Amino acid sequence: MAKESANARLEAFCDGVFAIAITLLVLEIKIPRIGSTTSASQFWHMIIHEWPAWFGFALSFVIILVAWVNHHDFFKLISKSRVTFTYANGLLLFSVAAIPFTTGVMSEFMMSDLAKPAITVYCFGVLFHCFSWFVFLRTAMHPVPILKDEATAELVNSTIVKYNRYALFFYLLLCLLSFWLPYVSLVIMTLSWLIWVVSAIKLNSKND
Amino acid sequence: MAKESANARLEAFCDGVFAIAITLLVLEIKIPRIGSTTSASQFWHMIIHEWPAWFGFALSFVIILVAWVNHHDFFKLISKSRVTFTYANGLLLFSVAAIPFTTGVMSEFMMSDLAKPAITVYCFGVLFHCFSWFVFLRTAMHPVPILKDEATAELVNSTIVKYNRYALFFYLLLCLLSFWLPYVSLVIMTLSWLIWVVSAIKLNSKND
Amino acid sequence: MAKESANARLEAFCDGVFAIAITLLVLEIKIPRIGSTTSASQFWHMIIHEWPAWFGFALSFVIILVAWVNHHDFFKLISKSRVTFTYANGLLLFSVAAIPFTTGVMSEFMMSDLAKPAITVYCFGVLFHCFSWFVFLRTAMHPVPILKDEATAELVNSTIVKYNRYALFFYLLLCLLSFWLPYVSLVIMTLSWLIWVVSAIKLNSKND
Amino acid sequence: MAKESANARLEAFCDGVFAIAITLLVLEIKIPRIGSTTSASQFWHMIIHEWPAWFGFALSFVIILVAWVNHHDFFKLISKSRVTFTYANGLLLFSVAAIPFTTGVMSEFMMSDLAKPAITVYCFGVLFHCFSWFVFLRTAMHPVPILKDEATAELVNSTIVKYNRYALFFYLLLCLLSFWLPYVSLVIMTLSWLIWVVSAIKLNSKND
Numbered sequence: 001m002a003k004e005s006a007n008a009r010l011e012a013f014c015d016g017v018f019a020i021a022i023t024l025l026v027l028e029i030k031i032p033r034i035g036s037t038t039s040a041s042q043f044w045h046m047i048i049h050e051w052p053a054w055f056g057f058a059l060s061f062v063i064i065l066v067a068w069v070n071h072h073d074f075f076k077l078i079s080k081s082r083v084t085f086t087y088a089n090g091l092l093l094f095s096v097a098a099i100p101f102t103t104g105v106m107s108e109f110m111m112s113d114l115a116k117p118a119i120t121v122y123c124f125g126v127l128f129h130c131f132s133w134f135v136f137l138r139t140a141m142h143p144v145p146i147l148k149d150e151a152t153a154e155l156v157n158s159t160i161v162k163y164n165r166y167a168l169f170f171y172l173l174l175c176l177l178s179f180w181l182p183y184v185s186l187v188i189m190t191l192s193w194l195i196w197v198v199s200a201i202k203l204n205s206k207n208d
Numbered sequence: 209m210a211k212e213s214a215n216a217r218l219e220a221f222c223d224g225v226f227a228i229a230i231t232l233l234v235l236e237i238k239i240p241r242i243g244s245t246t247s248a249s250q251f252w253h254m255i256i257h258e259w260p261a262w263f264g265f266a267l268s269f270v271i272i273l274v275a276w277v278n279h280h281d282f283f284k285l286i287s288k289s290r291v292t293f294t295y296a297n298g299l300l301l302f303s304v305a306a307i308p309f310t311t312g313v314m315s316e317f318m319m320s321d322l323a324k325p326a327i328t329v330y331c332f333g334v335l336f337h338c339f340s341w342f343v344f345l346r347t348a349m350h351p352v353p354i355l356k357d358e359a360t361a362e363l364v365n366s367t368i369v370k371y372n373r374y375a376l377f378f379y380l381l382l383c384l385l386s387f388w389l390p391y392v393s394l395v396i397m398t399l400s401w402l403i404w405v406v407s408a409i410k411l412n413s414k415n416d
Numbered sequence: 417m418a419k420e421s422a423n424a425r426l427e428a429f430c431d432g433v434f435a436i437a438i439t440l441l442v443l444e445i446k447i448p449r450i451g452s453t454t455s456a457s458q459f460w461h462m463i464i465h466e467w468p469a470w471f472g473f474a475l476s477f478v479i480i481l482v483a484w485v486n487h488h489d490f491f492k493l494i495s496k497s498r499v500t501f502t503y504a505n506g507l508l509l510f511s512v513a514a515i516p517f518t519t520g521v522m523s524e525f526m527m528s529d530l531a532k533p534a535i536t537v538y539c540f541g542v543l544f545h546c547f548s549w550f551v552f553l554r555t556a557m558h559p560v561p562i563l564k565d566e567a568t569a570e571l572v573n574s575t576i577v578k579y580n581r582y583a584l585f586f587y588l589l590l591c592l593l594s595f596w597l598p599y600v601s602l603v604i605m606t607l608s609w610l611i612w613v614v615s616a617i618k619l620n621s622k623n624d
Numbered sequence: 625m626a627k628e629s630a631n632a633r634l635e636a637f638c639d640g641v642f643a644i645a646i647t648l649l650v651l652e653i654k655i656p657r658i659g660s661t662t663s664a665s666q667f668w669h670m671i672i673h674e675w676p677a678w679f680g681f682a683l684s685f686v687i688i689l690v691a692w693v694n695h696h697d698f699f700k701l702i703s704k705s706r707v708t709f710t711y712a713n714g715l716l717l718f719s720v721a722a723i724p725f726t727t728g729v730m731s732e733f734m735m736s737d738l739a740k741p742a743i744t745v746y747c748f749g750v751l752f753h754c755f756s757w758f759v760f761l762r763t764a765m766h767p768v769p770i771l772k773d774e775a776t777a778e779l780v781n782s783t784i785v786k787y788n789r790y791a792l793f794f795y796l797l798l799c800l801l802s803f804w805l806p807y808v809s810l811v812i813m814t815l816s817w818l819i820w821v822v823s824a825i826k827l828n829s830k831n832d
Contacts (some may be wrong), residue, residue: 009219009223009280009283010280011225011633011636012219012220012223012636013226013227013276013280015636015637015640016223016224016226016432016435016640017227017230017634018225018227018637018640019227019432019637019640019641019643019644020227020228020231020640021231022641022645022717022721023641023644023648023721024231024234024235024724025646025752026721026722026724027235027648027651028239029725031725031728031729031732032729032732033732034732034733034736038737038738040738040741043733043741043742044741047729048739058718061714061718062714063712065680065711068637069707069710069711072633072634072637073723075633075766081409083408083409084275084409086277086650087273087277087405087408087409090269090270090273093230094266094269095232097231097234097269098234100234101234101237101239104239105239105240105255108239108240108242109242109251113244113246114245114246114248115250116248117248117251117255118251121255125240146791169701178221197711199706200711201707201708201711203388203707217427217431217491218488219554220427220428220431221431221434221484221488224431224432224434224435224436224489224640224643225435225438226441227435227640228436228439229439232439232442232443235443236447291485291616291617291619292483292617295481295485295616295617296611298477298478298481300560301438302474302477305438305439305442305477306442308442308449309442309445312447313447313448313463315449316447316448316449317448317450317459320450321454322450322453322454322456322459324456324459325456325459325463331461343498420727425635425639425696425699426696428635428636428639429639429642429692429696431642432639432640432644433643433646433647434644435643436643436644436647437647438652440647440651443651444655471733499693499824499825499827500825503689503693503824503825504687504823506685506686509646510682510685513646513647513650513685514650516650517650517653517655520655521655521656521671524655524656524657524658525658528658529662530643530661530664530667531661532664533664533667533668533671535669537671623687
């Protein structure tokens, strides 16, 4: 049974898709063309004017990095694979590949009159990603967990699976909120990634 | 003999090409530019108007994901390599890299007057991919199978090789049909991927 | 000494660059836009009109595939690494990343009045790639071969190193010839890749 | 504890991002379009006119290759991972993905009146990359080094960590200098990469 190597290759393929998705929005940051500007102050204005594109790139980078870290940590817990799991993993990769688009739309319009619908698109992109984690976790746990042992399965059920449900509910609320108070949704959503990273670091320092 | 590691690197290279091809059509989904729209309803119209591009991306994603799963399952059965096999594998990767183009043409034109030729292009793209599997399987089985053992070789001959021939015949029929009834071809072709995924999941649940 | 794993990672990085370079020219094959054509015959004309782009993609695919196969075969022979070798390998990757550009220029202009200079660009691209192999092989053999053992080093010296010098001389001639008889250079150069693949397959079938 | 495989996957993911970043600027070298030129001399002029784009591509290639070699060498010294380290590694990848942009801006404007601000952008890009190495090294050494053993930790502290601080100071000076003497900064910065490669090769030849 080449189950270990089977997952090794699944991980390698996922890493490829993650690596492409995480660098995708850098393509949206256009190098200014010669002739498009003549004075240094205009040049700096153009570079600084690109900041929403940089914000979008940095934000999608963080979101996909967090997704990669979680994906990578979860794969350390499983010991076999399953067809439903492989395809649910495909759905997860699809939602990861969609993050640069939804984040890019938001960063393009966030300083304009159309910030409201653009932020809604961004929030739904994150909600879809969170939903794909829900499907991914479900196929990993049902009908029989593909985890290493019983104890790991129970731990996953009482932590990751539970947190995913909270996150699903939380992001759904942010999606709805974005119809009325888009900037509040945007700030909470963006802070949620920073809090995630900081709390993961803090939790880990304790165990260190 | 470093045969195991030889295939490990062949797989890593293939995974890279698969990962790029599967994310390629996301580049076709353009982020709307600031100034191209002024009202929220127009913004939503632009986002929704992109649905054929999303359909094309999702469809090419599913086709290439199925190809990757099959490729990955087949590599678990083989134990050595061969120059003809390496180059046939290259042909398979070439046909995978062509899928985003043929699927993209179809999704661009499927709601227009030119749906008929565009669907024909899509069908021939799939037929070419199926033909490259035929060459790939042939070089793996001839003159001597590179599979793990005799039993595996017989199993592959009576299942994968046979199904590939049926698929070749089936997709050829859909290509011809697309000249008269393009939408029928499109629906059957697209359903065939969903049926493939669902039947693979069902088959696997039984064995679970 | 983690030498085995060191090369494993070097190979993984190279595979990434090879995988990107091999799929790069597919981005040059533009999906025709809705509205750019209204009749089916015009649509087919546009699709068929893209054949030089397809030819360029297929050709750069074959060139880079052959380079990958050679790279992969050579790495099976070496057992350690060296800083000069790592950087020479970088030069090789650079020349691989340049192949899509030089091949793309040629395929864009090969049916026009400017075929002559475009074919020269293509020939020099291949010459540069061949030269980077020369540097790569030199750093692998000097001052002390990094190959598995003495016998392998002698075999490499009497085959790969020698063939590389012949190839360097041969491609230099084709570069010079391209200034007078561009199409002859183009046909010989393109045939040389096919002959390479076919002869590799024939040689291998004998040993099988 | 699957710590070895954990880092294996972290390396694979990084290799994907490095491979994409290193080939990114090749997309900036546009294949001239048919019809944009009619005479051979004009064709050559267009090809040669692209030299700043080639210079930018080659330069970002060298910078990222050096970063990859250092990253790869450093990972051979560590034996475990840590959440802070994973995220600091993400910051490092972010700065690597930004190199093609800052280098591309510089190469686009370096022959124009706007060379000064463009070179400043390039210098700050390198400074940011150097700073991300500072953070990366700090998380690897604090609170407890994740290196293989005590001796390695001391060696890293007295070499890599120290050199990184010198580099940080050196690049900061070049950034400031670029406001007054941009071309001097550009030449010193660019030479610093060549000196780095040459000195690494020389150092290695001695130990060989």
